Amino acid sequence: QVRPVESGGGLVQAGDSMRLSCAASGRLFSTYAMGWFRQAPGKEREFVAAIGEIPRDTDYEDSVKGRFTISRDNAKNTVYLQMNSLKPEDTAVYYCAARPRENGRQRWQYNYWGQGTEVTVSS
Numbered sequence: 001q002v003r004p005v006e007s008g009g010g011l012v013q014a015g016d017s018m019r020l021s022c023a024a025s026g027r028l029f030s031t032y033a034m035g036w037f038r039q040a041p042g043k044e045r046e047f048v049a050a051i052g053e054i055p056r057d058t059d060y061e062d063s064v065k066g067r068f069t070i071s072r073d074n075a076k077n078t079v080y081l082q083m084n085s086l087k088p089e090d091t092a093v094y095y096c097a098a099r100p101r102e103n104g105r106q107r108w109q110y111n112y113w114g115q116g117t118e119v120t121v122s123s
Contacts, residue, residue, distance in 0.1 A: 022096030
């Protein structure tokens with residue numbers, strides 16, 4: 001079992017950068033794929049990025065490609081989401097999620113979820 005806990009959210013201006021962290025408890029963290037999702041007010045939770053058990057196996061939603069980078073440090077049981085060139089439309093609560101081995105884009109594919117961290121990008 002993995003318990004994700006997000007941190008690093010806050011208020012930034014458009015064009016700024018921010019790094020989110022997700023620390024996950026559990027001995028088998030390295031065998032889990034980790035995903036980031038976000039939910040803006042009044043909208044459905046949507047896929048942002050994912051990284052598989054194999055770190056080079058990454059996937060991104062089109063609107064964040066080239067701006068966001070997902071990475072993991074298995075020694076620290078942590079996954080990161082580096083967000084650059086932030087836009088007001090990136091404003092949302094960001095959730096970290098875990099599933100065994102392969103990454104995925106669908107919410108139902110993930111077994112474990114964090115409580116979320118809020119990101120607000122002002123224009």
